[in-house]
Amino acid sequence: MFQFIKEKLKNIYSAVTSQLQSIFEKKSIDQSTIDQIQELLIKADTGIAPTKKIITHLQSAYEAGSLQEGSDVKKILHQELGLLLSKNKPLPQATIFLLVGINGSGKTTFAGKLAHFLAKQKKSCLIAAADTFRAAAPEQLTIWAQKAGASLIIGRPNQDPASVTFDACEQFKNQNFDALIIDTAGRLQTKDSLMKELEKIKRIITKQLPNHIVCTLLTVDAMLGQNSFHQAQIFHQSTALDGIVLTKIDGSAKGGIVFSIVQELSIPIAYLSWGEHIDDMTPFNPELYIQNLLGEVKLQSHKHQ
Ligand SMILES: Nc1nc2c(ncn2[C@@H]2O[C@H](COP(=O)(O)OP(=O)(O)O)[C@@H](O)[C@H]2O)c(=O)[nH]1
Ligand SMILES: [Mg+2]
Incomplete structure (x- = not known):
């Protein structure tokens, strides 16, 4: 059962996640990488405004020279995606x-x-x-x-x-x-x-x-x-x-x-x-969700958390 769930979940958002993975592994970043990330975010239905926010930050980090390799991209994405979800308040204890x-x-x-x-x-x-x-x-x-x-x-x-x-x-x-x-x-x-x-x-x-x-x-x-x-x-x-x-x-x-x-x-x-x-x-756990999207963890049913 556990294996079955794992296998199934492995595929969640795998297309986006695996393309991000190959960017995170890059040893050097150029303008085309940023364009590629923009395209990826739009394709994943992130929406125009949130994508713009993220790309603006990536772009200014690139121009400031602090975006040099894939791991820098990952750090900024993690941070920016986290900011986007920081509004997500937990539900009240409803009955x-x-x-x-x-x-x-x-x-x-x-x-x-x-x-x-x-x-x-x-x-x-x-x-x-x-x-x-x-x-x-x-x-x-x-x-x-x-x-x-x-x-x-x-x-x-x-x-x-x-x-x-x-x-x-x-x-x-x-x-x-x-x-x-x-x-x-x-x-x-x-x-x-x-x-x-x-x-x-x-x-x-x-x-x-x-x-x-x-x-x-x-x-x-x-x-x-x-x-x-x-x-x-x-x-x-x-x-x-x-x-x-x-x-x-x-x-x-x-x-x-x-x-x-x-x-x-x-x-x-x-x-x-x-x-x-x-x-x-x-x-929904915003941090876990982002980690899943960035390929750091797999989402699992609550039973296995
Ligand atoms: N793959 C998948 N199928 C689902 C999920 N939730 C519901 N379904 C399927 O979607 C169809 C509609 O679901 P249902 O709960 O009847 O929707 P309702 O009309 O809103 O009550 C059913 O065939 C469900 O088995 C899900 O999270 N994943
Ligand atoms: Mg129904």
Whole structure:
């Protein structure tokens, strides 16, 4: 199992990482190296503004004569990427997690992974299946809840998701659960009715559980690159988000999207998720992420950290 995870993770962002590696090994740097780094960062979807910041620093170090070999590039990149992520605040200790995002972005899968993550911290967990539109949704969540050892409350087909949320809040209180995860229906951020429904769900939670910290997490498919950036932007305009769960990073070469999201949206990245195994997630750790991107460490599921 361990080997399997390692093998899988070895490939995360490998294209960017391996090209950076060959730059870090260079014995001398010239202008074309800086141009090459710029191209790499743009290709990895780091975004124009963050890339510009990094390149400006590299350029002035080069002109000042302090950028001479590959290891100097690595030092500056590490520092600059760290600065870009320094805004990424850790999440508050929430007990209620509301998962939102478009269809297929990985909400249900992450609900299972998060329940398992919390269960490992000895927290009893209730998952609410508030996606009452998709017939297969409860079935998929039942499997995840079983794997995670979590309890599950399922809405009736086409039951108002706000009413499922109400029932879930009652059960959460009555049975003294430690955490509540609410899996919602996929919604297009541009669809007014669905966004209104989300606000209704939020109102019910704050009314029923006023003393609890609620964390609204947006699942974002990393494979969509800059498109996922725009998705998060529009979502955030419609409903307040506390954090982003970047999913499917196993299939993406767009590791730079993290810098773009943190810099330009000011929404913290809360978790990373990859693969279909219940352990395939980790709370986002900026320093580890940078080390992974620069080829210093491999990202591992929380189980192995
Ligand atoms: N490779 C990979 N696949 C994922 C990940 N998260 C979800 N999936 C797959 O993406 C599809 C949609 O996920 P699902 O959780 O149902 O998304 P939802 O519609 O937002 O609830 C499913 O086939 C999942 O197995 C991930 O982190 N990595
Ligand atoms: Mg779902």
